[in-house]
Amino acid sequence: DSGVTQTPKHLITATGQRVTLRCSPRSGDLSVYWYQQSLDQGLQFLIQYYNGEERAKGNILERFSAQQFPDLHSELNLSSLELGDSALYFCASSLAGGPDEQFFGPGTRLTVL
């Protein structure tokens, strides 16, 4: 158990819909990262927050947005969903914003029908 929790575990929705994925980092960790893993792909970095502020952006679509709240939990919002958005979404946390190890949650499997 990494100490990072993600909800829900599975999500099935239709094209055009909007969903919210939630992540609670390990106790004490200030940085939260979101990654997307599509079929047979490596994890693709989406976005990072550090202590409530956006720190870095990767290959995140404009239809996607995220935020980190004062209690340090984070939410990833996916809107106008398309079939290609079906993937595993992982949240990771680390103590600081520097190059230390990231601890991953179990992921949310999103299926868009």
Next chain:
Amino acid sequence: DQQVKQNSPSLSVQEGRISILNCDYTNSMFDYFLWYKKYPAEGPTFLISISSIKDKNEDGRFTVFLNKSAKHLSLHIVPSQPGDSAVYFCAASAQTGANNLFFGTGTRLTVIP
């Protein structure tokens, strides 16, 4: 553009023998490298890391080797055990800036008892 590449999607090794997993990268700005292990239905788990100031880092049965001139790293597992069967991801980051990781596509290791 895949900046971190794992060209072997799978590897089978006999129990007790050495497992060697390989990883290549293209971005010369990468200076911190990590290996993660992933079991089905779980998030990736940090295994071992190496900074670019070193060429080897060892932790028990796991050793990571870094060849900066070839932009290549490898993970050695000796001796391999059936419990090591998992997908192994290589990841890299650049210490200048954000800590987001660039992942390879993974190598599925099967250790045969």
